Amino acid sequence: MANYMDLLLDENTGDLSIIDGDFALTPNSGTSLRQRLEVRFSTWKGEWAYNQAFGTPYRQRLLIAGVTKDQADAEFIAQINLEDDVTAVKNISSSFDPVTRSYVLNRVEAYVDNVVVDLSLATPRITEYSYPAPIDVADETFNVCELDQGFIDDSNRLYKFLNIDLPPLGESTWWNLWS
Numbered sequence: 001m002a003n004y005m006d007l008l009l010d011e012n013t014g015d016l017s018i019i020d021g022d023f024a025l026t027p028n029s030g031t032s033l034r035q036r037l038e039v040r041f042s043t044w045k046g047e048w049a050y051n052q053a054f055g056t057p058y059r060q061r062l063l064i065a066g067v068t069k070d071q072a073d074a075e076f077i078a079q080i081n082l083e084d085d086v087t088a089v090k091n092i093s094s095s096f097d098p099v100t101r102s103y104v105l106n107r108v109e110a111y112v113d114n115v116v117v118d119l120s121l122a123t124p125r126i127t128e129y130s131y132p133a134p135i136d137v138a139d140e141t142f143n144v145c146e147l148d149q150g151f152i153d154d155s156n157r158l159y160k161f162l163n164i165d166l167p168p169l170g171e172s173t174w175w176n177l178w179s
Contacts, residue, residue: 004032004085030117033083033110037119040079041105062103069096072103080110087111 008017008024008031017024026032043055056062061075077089090109096102108119 004029004036006032006035009035029085029112030119033085033112033117034119036083037080037108040082041076069094069103072096076105076108080108085112087113090116 004026006026008026009015010017026035040054041056045055045057045060046052048054056079057075061067062072073092073094076094077092080086080089088111090111091107092105092109093107094103094105096104106120110117110119
């Protein structure tokens, strides 16, 4: 098998794994390949500033009208074959829902130097966003202004000092004396 060594990522968070105060390395080339494919599949082609050609062409080939499950499978197989150590893809397990237009790549069996590597690519790092409940205005009391009159007067004087209107030309001011 190919000797690819990568830094090990935590499967739940995606952060670097640190064991005994040191970065952990991938235990085998299958784990390394799975991590590299997860990075490739989570990067949209043309959006990484350092390499515009890297990533999966979601906008270019997958998020267009009329894409079938077979076409999506073929595109992901092509992306998997871009890795140097993959010699062939044996089986691919995916699901496609045409109503919700959702495609999930569950599992791939790939040949790596004539050894079958099972790649479970369904990542548990799915982010769900929830919006906080809005506050009920009837229950809250709002103070529009908590400033005292002296602070407001001082702020107005400072504003006038910084934004002074100069008198018409010909009069002596600090500005036209120094200019």
